Amino acid sequence: MAALATLVLGLPAPGPACAADKEVTFAHQDMVVPFRALMASGALEKATGYTVHWRKFGGGGDVIRAMASGSVQIGEAGSSPIAAAASQGLDIQLFWILDEIADAEQLVARAGSGVTRVADLRGKTIAVPFVSTAHYQLIAALAEAGLGQADVRILNMRPPEIAAAWERGDIDATFIWDPVLARVKPSGTVVVSAGDLARRGKATFDGLVVDRAWAAANRDFLVTLVKLIAAQDAAYAAKPWNADAPEVAAVARITGSAPAQVPASLAAYRFPTLEAQASPAWLGGAAAKALTETAAFLKAQGRVQALAPDYGRFVTTDVVDAARKGPVPGPEGR
Incomplete structure (x- = not known):
């Protein structure tokens, strides 16, 4: 070789x-x-x-x-x-x-949380690695839905910590990528993807x-x-x-x-x-x-x-x- x-x-x-x-x-x-x-x-x-x-x-x-x-x-x-x-x-x-x-990062809400659109996140707890692309997309999605950071509780977590928090039931939603994304999707609902936001100018x-x-x-x-x-x-x-x-x-x-x-x-x-x-x-x-x-x-x-x-x-x-x-x-x- x-x-x-x-x-x-x-x-x-x-x-x-x-x-x-x-x-x-x-x-x-x-x-x-x-x-x-x-x-x-x-x-x-x-x-x-x-x-x-x-x-x-x-x-x-x-x-x-x-x-x-x-x-x-x-x-x-x-x-x-x-x-x-x-x-x-x-x-x-x-x-x-x-x-x-593209669609490799997604905002997923826990099944049973009552969240089917971004606006439903008001008062919910969301985990995301701060200063990541997912964090940028999360804030953009919230703003697009008329929500500010004071309207939700955002936790700064690394991907493995997000997976553990999801399994414990500590968070209502996460904006994350694989392999953690694949772990949370079976028990959650995809609300929006990075690809959706990119098509609206947030690449x-x-x-x-x-x-x-x-x-x-x-x-x-x-x-x-x-x-x-x-x-x-x-x-x-x-x-x-x-x-x-x-x-x-x-x-x-x-x-x-x-x-x-x-x-x-x-x-x-x-x-x-x-x-x-x-x-x-x-x-x-x-x-x-x-x-x-x-x-x-x-x-x-x-x-x-x-x-x-x-x-x-x-x-x-x-x-x-x-x-x-x-x-x-x-x-x-x-």
């Missing part, structure tokens, strides 16, 4: 000491995306010669705090925590759209962000990374995996999902292609606009104290542009 990846990517074969000299800590979450199969395959390490330390976090806010501490160089975060990080001056760059959230996404200085010194690694992610996404799009696929087993193992639930979870997202990444629809324009609008929302909610003068500074197409110029690996290169 290493020889094939080296041949297809056009990279020099890593020497014996390469992995020891080149290391990166990559913060990921539990979103059910094709990238998890790539993580499990070891293809990134083989193609680059880097030692990759994969660290799982409970939410984008935790990822951003780890990056701010200097202990993480690359991380997965939603558009809301990325906007918050940029507003706080963290020197990061968004270089890849991991997914368009959200998950992206990969990198420390700017580290990116400048390790550009080849990032280019190889996005080539491999693009190839994995393309392989999935060409032939979506069934529950028995080895890729599904890898996704389930990393995310904590049940294998039987993974295919439906994957289908809820949209994965922009390598060609689409740098277009005006994503890194070439809309991503900076989304960060700008999200940051303004966060400031209005008191989650950030000030706004950055230009959110476009925190978005780059350079890595994707470089990846498009070179050969892209096929599934056999993994």
